[in-house]
Amino acid sequence: MLHFEFMQRAFWAGGLIALIAPILGVFLVLRRQSLMADTLSHVSMAGVALGSVLHMSPVLAGFLFAVIGGIAIEQLRRSYRAYSEVPVAIIMTSGLALAMVLMSMKSNLSKSFSSYLFGSIVAVNPLQLMIIAAVTAGGLIFFAVFRRHLYTLTFDEETAAVGGVQVKLLTFAFAVMSGLIVAAAMPIVGVLLVSALIVLPSAFALRFAGGFLQACILAVCAGLTGVFGGLTASYYTDTPPGGTIALTLLLILLAGIAVQKVGQRRRQRHLGEAVRAVPSASRQVMSTSYQEEETNVS
Amino acid sequence: MNIAAMNNVVYGYDGVPVIHNVSLRIESGEFIAVSGPNGAAKSTLLRLLLGLVKPWSGEVSYAPDFNRKAIGYLPQQAASxxxxxxxxxxxxxxxxxxxxxxxxxxxxxxxxxxxxxxxxxxxxxxxxxxxxxxxxxxxxxxxxxxxxxxxxxDLVVLDEPVTGMDAGSRLQFYQWMRDYVSADARRTVLMVTHGLDEARPYLDRVIRLEGKEEDCQCFTSNSCSAPFGQEVLLH
Structure with missing residues (x-):
């Protein structure tokens, strides 16, 4: 399969995105913004539509819109502090509505749009590959350089601010980064399944990881497995690559949950027996006293 | 040595002031408790001091040689x-x-x-x-x-730090803060607490915030300005 140049490019593009998207996903999930990726991809599609209506580069316009969408969500998040999913919903609807209206302006667009909706990883061209490589490199550098600040920020924004983190600037940079990664991932799995690459691996990793770094590494491993497995499967079974990748990631997640459940049950049974085997004197003591006050005084 | 001060600070929520003209000074080498009934704006006082919210009027200032990165903050319900x-x-x-x-x-x-x-x-x-x-x-x-x-x-700011802790742990914690302040004259601990009785032996000073304006009198302390932030010296 790898002797086809288009498959090589697909593997490269998928692999690069699978390096960065799951890390972004860990942060998005922890910030309760797991639908952010979906939203930005819709907004990005509106950008692509606008780009072609205005005879600009659709790719560039897509990137621009995704970044602006990310910043807009961040701004709205400040006014809807108690409902962090509301800004996401607002921007998602706006993006989709705008994309629909713009698409109707150019009737010959709708065909190429299906490739945006469902992705066309096997049709990745060298320019797109370069863009993906640049975004991935930039993203990895961003997350590596700001790892301490991002950890602190994700844990609690106020203590981060007191600790000298430029909260506004960093969340702004994070929003821009989200936009770039989503816009780069869009051609691979498509608008509708961008979340699969960003959220599913981190959903898997967060169940298992003991620590923060471990969560990021596990998420990337799950992402890479899902992308390469999904691509291979889609090549041999002739199924759409975007959907197959998403399903593979889902399978990984479900398998993970199942393994964890079984392991937990076995451990509990084991520990339960161990506790019962201990002589009763050393077990936890429960007592009820109605006369604690008096006892203490005397 | 004075490390931070609030001068005639006014702040509130939804147009209603909850902090009326508070002035206070934080000295280094003190273990201070902030106490008062629910709604007395204790947490708000801390947040103003930390610069997390900006006062409507008045000012919050730090000594020029004080390193702002040397503030540690434990928010309310940190465990949530x-x-x-x-x-x-x-x-x-x-x-x-x-x-x-x-x-x-x-x-x-x-x-x-x-x-x-x-x-x-x-x-x-x-x-x-x-x-x-x-x-x-x-x-x-x-x-x-x-x-x-x-x-x-150098400045430890704690908002209800002993929430959920058992009696033994609470006393150990107060002792830790006492030792921490005593070990270095540059250090200060400021904590909001409802357990004033058990913390009192460890404290240097208590800042009492009264909830209602009308029954608050200001009768102590150099750094207090009516009608809100009265301080009681405990030495």
Missing amino acids: FNSGFPSKVIELVRSGCYPKLGLFRRFGAEQHALVEWSLRRAGMWEYRSRKIGGLSGGQKQKACIARVMAQQP
């Missing part, structure tokens, strides 16, 4: 963080060292020692490899306190 946050206790406490390290400075032997000291004093050393989400409420609180203390702040 997202319990799915993938972090070991020790990883969380290590993050307390980040403000002083910045982005790139190496996490060295000094930091490792501080983290261990902090975890041991908080009584959480045995739990260092546990995930923070699986701790009990009181343990979460202790882990968050250990994180603040690993920073070795």
Whole structure:
């Protein structure tokens, strides 16, 4: 399969995105913004539509819109502090509505749009590959350089601010980064399944990881497995690559949950027996006293 | 030595002031408690001091030689963080060292020692490899306190730090703060508390905020200005 140049490019593009998207996903999930990726991809599609209506580069316009969408969500998040999913919903609807209206302006667009909706990883061209490589490199550098600040920020924004983190600037940079990664991932799995690459691996990793770094590494491993497995499967079974990748990631997640459940049950049974085997004197003591006050005084 | 001061600060929510013209000074080398009934704006006072909110009028100032990165802050209900946050206790406490390290400075032997000291004093050393989400409420609180203390702040600002902690742990905690302040004259601990009675033996000063304006009289202290922030000196 790898002797086809288009498959090589697909593997490269998928692999690069699978390096960065799951890390972004860990942060998005922890910030309760797991639908952010979906939203930005819709907004990005509106950008692509606008780009072609205005005879600009659709790719560039897509990137621009995704970044602006990310910043807009961040701004709205400040006014809807108690409902962090509301800004996401607002921007998602706006993006989709705008994309629909713009698409109707150019009737010959709708065909190429299906490739945006469902992705066309096997049709990745060298320019797109370069863009993906640049975004991935930039993203990895961003997350590596700001790892301490991002950890602190994700844990609690106020203590981060007191600790000298430029909260506004960093969340702004994070929003821009989200936009770039989503816009780069869009051609691979498509608008509708961008979340699969960003959220599913981190959903898997967060169940298992003991620590923060471990969560990021596990998420990337799950992402890479899902992308390469999904691509291979889609090549041999002739199924759409975007959907197959998403399903593979889902399978990984479900398998993970199942393994964890079984392991937990076995451990509990084991520990339960161990506790019962201990002589009763050393077990936890429960007592009820109605006369604690008096006892203490005397 | 004076490290921070608030002058005639007014602040409130939804157009209603809750802090009326408060003035106070924070000296180094003090263990101070802020107390008062619910709604007396104790937490707001801390947030104003930390610069998390800007006063409507008046000003909050720090001594020119005071390092703003040497403030450690424990918010109210610190233990109510997202319990799915993938972090070991020790990883969380290590993050307390980040403000002083910045982005790139190496996490060295000094930091490792501080983290261990902090975890041991908080009584959480045995739990260092546990995930923070699986701790009990009181343990979460202790882990968050250990994180603040690993920073070795010159000004420790704690909002109801003993929430959920048992009696023994509370007294150990007060003793820790007392020792911490006494060990270095540059250090100050400021904490909001409802357990004034049990904390009193360890404290240097109590700042009392009264909830209602009309029954508040200001009858003590150099740094108090009516009608809100009265201070009681306890020496």
